[in-house]
Amino acid sequence: MAFMPVALLCSLTILSFSSLSSSLSWNYYYKSCPQVESIVAQVVHDATSRDKTVPAALLRMHFHDCFIRGCDGSVLLESKGGKKAEKDGPPNRSLHAFYVIESAKRAVEAVCPGIVSCADILAFAARDSVVLSGGPRWDVPKGRKDGRTSRAIETTQLPSPAFNISQLQKSFSLRGLSMEDLVALSGGHTLGFSHCSSYQNRIHNFNSTHDVDPTLRRSFASSLKNICPVKNKAKNAGTTMDPSSTTFDNTYYKLILQRKTLFSSDQALLTTPKTKSLVYKFATSKKAFHTAFAKSMIKMSSINGGQEVRKDCRFVN
Missing domain, CATH: 1.10.520.10 (Peroxidase; domain 1)
Incomplete structure (x- = not known):
């Protein structure tokens, strides 16, 4: 090997x-x-x-x-x-x-x-x-x-992409993870692709007053609506999490500040002083983000699990 x-x-x-x-x-x-x-x-x-x-x-x-x-x-x-x-x-x-x-x-x-x-x-x-x-x-x-x-x-x-900050905090704290862990681990959204179903709540019938989530930048919301024109219809459509979606950088945090992230849970990170300050910190320092992410990954991955060593990952022994 x-x-x-x-x-x-x-x-x-x-x-x-x-x-x-x-x-x-x-x-x-x-x-x-x-x-x-x-x-x-x-x-x-x-x-x-x-x-x-x-x-x-x-x-x-x-x-x-x-x-x-x-x-x-x-x-x-x-x-x-x-x-x-x-x-x-x-x-x-x-x-x-x-x-x-x-x-x-x-x-x-x-x-x-x-x-x-x-x-x-x-x-x-x-x-x-x-x-x-x-x-x-x-x-x-x-x-x-x-x-x-x-x-x-x-x-x-x-945790749902539609969660608000209280729901996110509860979900993470139940697993022994802090608010800093929440913000750092959310940075994993710098990689990958999301289907319309994960963010359509923000661009179609958002609430009784707004069709579109007003925290979304208007031009970005328009581009998302072009990708996902009708709620619940474009099941296989979607977009990358950020423009550099194969590079593990701090672009995600910059996009939060620009109101150009996909999920409600992303934008929710600006709704408390603690999480907002961390978003600013990570947006301005890729090194600070990388250090925090690694620390939080060690913490998350240490949550206890199972009972055996499987011979085949798809089936119990």
Whole structure:
């Protein structure tokens, strides 16, 4: 297995933090599978070279995994019979690139059978996706176990793009995440694409007084209405999260200040003094954003999860 090209690892912020979940450690695979991170990084690199949407997909997949039952790989499980799994819940139907995690799992199993969980592989892949997109590198805490339960109905617990700041704060605090974590992790919206369904609430029948959300810049709202002309009709239409949607930069925060972001939850970050000051901070300093994002990713990915190491990420043992 080839190693990650060294050039991709240069000039990156490398962060480690001393406080970890008691079940995780920095050197968990030091003896049992020392090659694991290089193997996963190469698989993600190869997939990204063929499809530039892979990094955004893997980062979003990791978020959605951790916010339901902790970071336990439950988002990777297949539905069985009449029991729908998380990946078939409404917020997750647009998730893709599961094949990358499956490929990485096969590559790891060939070298270290039965050692590395799918949840850890997904955590590595999310980090590698950020690095490949020009973002920070951080040490991933290791030793997660895979969960045995995955229920589509539980995806209603995921934060909605229509959430206001109170709803966002509650959702994050329930998972031990702070307001700073909320603003930093929202910066993941710098990558990827969104379908009309995630922001149409802002451009059609917004409320009894306004057809369009008045916090949207008028010219930007007009462009969105051209992309999504009729509510609930343009199901496959959408737009990139920001103009540099394959680069992990701080453009997202600049767009919030310009009133040109897609989601209500994005604009909500300007509605409290604490979150607003962080938006300004990250908009003016990519370094500050990258440092905060890496710290918050370590914190989020340390939420406890499952019970086993799956042989196949799609099915319980």
